[in-house]
Amino acid sequence: MIQINGTLKLAPDTLSKGREAIVAMVRASRAEDGCLEYGFAQDLTDPDVLYLVERWRDRAALDAHSASPHMAEFKRAMAANPAMERDLRIFETDDGLPLG
Incomplete structure (x- = not known):
């Protein structure tokens, strides 16, 4: 499995300008063959920071x-x-194990 994790620091107001493009890309990516997970999350302490998590079959x-x-x-x-x-960052990994 291939995993991509990371952060993006945006200029102020960039997220509001680009949100529609991000949402469209996430929805299309999640529908792709081989996509196991695809998502962005906004940092609760800094709204201009996004975290990205992608998991691909190969x-x-x-x-x-x-x-x-x-x-x-x-x-x-x-x-x-x-x-x-x-x-x-890109990683080659296994499926992991449940935590807890």
Whole structure:
């Protein structure tokens, strides 16, 4: 399994401008073959920070996602208001175990 985790630090008001593009991309990504999880979460202490979590069945599914039309549209939308900071990491992992 491939997992991507990370943070995006946005300029003030960027989220309000880009929310529609983010939601459209998340919905389309979740419908893709091989997508196990895809989501953004807003930091409760800093509304300009987003956390990203993606889980993909394999590298081929991630590569297809990266080449998808909705990902290209998302990149165009976000290019107008790019992240000020970005720290994304990719991992090859197993399915993990339930905690607790």
